[in-house]
Amino acid sequence: MPLTPLASDFYGFEAKLRPHEQDALAALRDWLDAEVRPVVDEAWERAEFPHQLLPAFHRHPVFGMQWEETAAFENSALYRGWVALELARVDASIATYVGVQNGLAMGAIGVAGSPEQRAEWLPPMARGEVLGAFGLTEPLSGSDSAQGLRTVARRDGDDWILDGEKRWIGNATFADVVVIWAKSAEDGQVKGFLVRTDAPGWSATKIERKQSLRIVQNADIRMEGVRVPESMRLQRANSFRDTAAVLRLTRAEVAWAAVGNSIGAYEAALRYAGERVQFGKPIASHQLVQDLLARMLGNITASIAMCTRVSEMLDEGVQADEHAALAKAYATSRMRETVAWAREAMGGNGIVLDYGAARAFADAEALYSYEGTREMNTLIVGRAVTGTAAFV
Template sequence: MTDRLTPELACDIGKARGTDYFLMKDQLTEEEQDLLYTVRAFGEAEIQPVINDHWEKGTFPFELVPKLADLNIIGDWNMHDYGCRPISAVGSGLVVAELARNDTSIQTFIGVHMGLAMQSINMLGSEEQKAHYLPQMARLEKIGAFALTEPDHGSDSVSLETTAERQGDDWILNGLKRWPGNAVWCDYIIVFARDVADKQVKAFVVEKDNPGYSATKIERKLSLRCVQNADIVLSNCRVSEDARLKECRSFVDVAKVLAGTRNGVAWAAVGNATAAYDIALTYAERRVQFGKPIASNQMIQRILVEMLGDLTSMQLYVLRLGRLIDEGKMTDTMAALAKYYCTVKARDVCRKARDVLGGNGITLDFHIMRHLCDMESLVTYEGTAEIQSLIVGRHVSGHSAFV
């Protein structure tokens, strides 16, 4: 033991030791375990050495994109053609959790690209559109983004004001969007707009070099700092009818895409909580104060047990949810409950880990503050915790409390 505690000595989060207390790995198939350990090894070797510097500077590690492509992790239970890899829902969740355990910005990059942009095309596009866009996106040769939220419409995105007007074989898009990840440098962005003719929401694939599209990076963020979120201006942005996703006829269709991503956000929360518990446990064992490791104190042990209990319950949530998806039994309200519970609990686990680390907890060297700050975004995006509670509350009570 030593009183001089370096970040390298304190945190060895690549092993994630002691974080599978209920032996849930025994419930995984051989392919799912392979995905878990492949992404875990990648995160330890490639993400961890570079991510803190990028997070601090607010830059994206573009050098990781071709390496992520080599992992062959683009695809899931719903998207397994056109060059996408068929992966079970649990396998997809494990990929998300392992990426998030290393850094949520990297996980969000994949989540926006695959879970939102590619899934929009997969779920709402024609066969011709899928064949055109998805193979190149599956290889990460082209990157996607997703523009739904507006400056004045977040939780009530159903009320979006961006307009689409048909002019012959083209559509003219006008409006503002805010927060799309990847939007500063993506190749394709899925833009949702209200048809001025029938007042229904339609979806369009807009290319980055369209003269009517501009994206300005949102600065001064204190969460998901590597994610290049943007303010979008659509000014007489002309797109062809071929760029309209043919199966998006109303906001109900948009909601189908969002329901699928909530499952992923729950898994991402588990990844952050896994990292937080591992960091706190390792630190407590190696941090010596008053002549003994702080892990020998009753107060610290109770905090660690509380963290482990919450982490284990989250793992059970997402594992069961994944199996329900694979069985075709997951409902929107199940996904909402998982997203609500896991994000709120994971944020709490990260806060407790920061307490365990004391003053060291506020430095990037010990990673935990990055996870805590990023959890603030997970609690909010893809529907805030409050909105998820209203969705589930309406289902269990039979009464809507939205207004």
């Protein structure tokens, strides 16, 4: 299936994808437009996850593409970035589901699991037979997770006993297994555990009344004496550095998702501008509306350029924390501007789901904050350029 370039890819960055990657992206785009786009507004309004989409979704080359156990074909970080963009262009919550299942949960196993754990878990997770989540953030610990984790793991013979709470854990209400990061009572280091959600002492409660990413099923998790065998401890997760290695892989893809959310809002505004008639002509012919559209397109184009280079650096093996951090901070900041301008171009209709900008406008706030706030990411960049840490 040939890939029709997005008009919002103004400088043609999609052409950097290899032909087989373009074909896979075209098939994904066609499926998203046909099957996902028609249901997301209602799902967002009801704060429900469209589980009926998952069997077909997991047949697309999206999940596990960075691991040899599950890669459907040879692919690049640039392709995986465009997948994140394409998903968020249709719905940022669906992109977040993939970010959790594929990037965080499978990523933790891929980065920190033993060869045996990778072989056991990654293939069924890629097929959607096992759904996962990633439990790092806590009610009292977000940006300070490196030092502030309160969830404790205590060794008890061949098992570990976990006690603590987690918050904002996406997919956790329906996940089969959750990667839980806890501080060891033995050595004080952060370790990772694969915890089955039917374990005694485990509970996950959906967070209600959200106004952003409403389709994502975030949960508060409570663990009271949850027993986990040593075989379910991620064997190569021995400190927070290993946790950070997982986040490093996913942070750049959040930047790509921010670009996708921007594009979704921009495309909706562009369509609206061509259809909405005021003073006897489409508002697309008004100078102020064209100015808003040009500003949106400039933000999108600059962000694609930055994300493209960051993904190329990952493929080249030279991407560092600060590179992904700058892309995430920049792309999400420009996204915030872009979705606001898209809503502005629609006037009052911009706050109604039917016109395409309202959902992107609301969802932008969550993308702006998760996987490291703008402030935390700028501190990572600041440490790199000055040689001095200023986190506290």
